[in-house]
Amino acid sequence: MRVAMPSPFPGMDPFLEGEMWQEFHSTFAGAIRSQLLPRLKPKYVALLAKRYTIEHPVLNVTRTFYPDVHIVKQTREAYIVPDTTWTTAIAPPFELENPPPEPEPMPYLAIEIRDVAERRLVTVIEILSPENKRGKGYLEYDAKRAAILATDTHLLEIDLLRHGQRIELVGELPRAAYYVFLSRATRRPKTQVYPIQLRDKLPTVPVPLLSPDPDVPLDLQAALDACFDLVGYERLLDYAQALAELSAEDAAWVGDTIHAANLQSEIENRKLQ
Structure with a gap:
């Protein structure tokens, strides 16, 4: 039984939305998976799906790729300064700057629930990141989201970021700091919305499976608390x-x-x- 709550906030810690977000994102995905696995056995399994995002703010470019594509860094050979002692006059060049070096790829995790017998993708759980909510990263995520919604896969989206663009829905969202969105494959185009206020505990939300199997509960507050217990973010924020x-x-x-x-x-x- 959990005795103490290391985070000072009753629900989501708003200070996580900053330099610690990438680390928290991965830890939170692992906590969700750990909570779900015992509830899914023996028919289902929860797997972590890793993707990488490269965001180039100077060039306004965001790219996402998956780990089956390898990145190879070539070592630079020693540069020899050429002899430029010429007698013929050379026209002055027009100079432009090279773009800055490409940033390191940032890993992000989603949770995929599959049935064990056929390895069929049943439910995708996405934890939205800042890159999903701005600029070209938003457009890329929206395209991925549309592809999932065109299948018979359930989609659960967890948005614990106050800033950035929300996912596009028909109708006005209730005012809140955070949201959870659940699109059941059997109820599309309807999407269930769980608004979460800044001062609220994170809710327990349903995770749908294949019919006629019942939903399994996902306690988001317990997952968040497990992250603080494991890492101690209150010492780092x-x-x-x-x-x-x-x-x-x-x-x-x-x-x-x-x-x-x-x-x-x-x-x-x-x-x-």
Whole structure:
């Protein structure tokens, strides 16, 4: 039984939406999988599907690829400066800058639920990342999402990011900080929406399987708590920074919550050491 909650927040920790997000994303996917596996046996299995994203902000390019395509880095040979002692006048060149080096690919995980007998893809669980919610990355994810919705695969999307573009639905979303979207293959084009307020615990949501098998529950709060228990994000996050795009009331609540947990003073003291 879990005795203490290391995160100062009752639900999602909004400070995870920053430099720790990539690490948290992978850890959260693993926690979800660990929770589901015992509930899926023996008929189903939950597998981690890895993809890589390269985001080039200068060129405004986002690319996603999968690990069956290998990246090979070539070593540079020593460069010999050529002899430029010419007697003929050379016209001055027009110079442009080379693009910056391509950033390292960032790995992201999704959870795929398959039936053991036929290896059939039954449900995809996506944890949205910042790259899924802006620019060309959003368009690429939207195309992938449309491809899944055109099949008989269920799609569960977990959006624990306050910033960025939401997935496109017909109708207005209820106002909330976070959302979970469930598109059942048997109920399309309908999508079930679970709005989550900043001060709320994360909900337990259903994970659909093949008919007539019942849904299995996914306790998102328990998965989040498991991540904090494993890594201790409260020791790594900068609770002294100000969060953008908060109402005055929510900003005051965030400050009071951090102050009550004595985390802000701990972070500031650590910076002074």
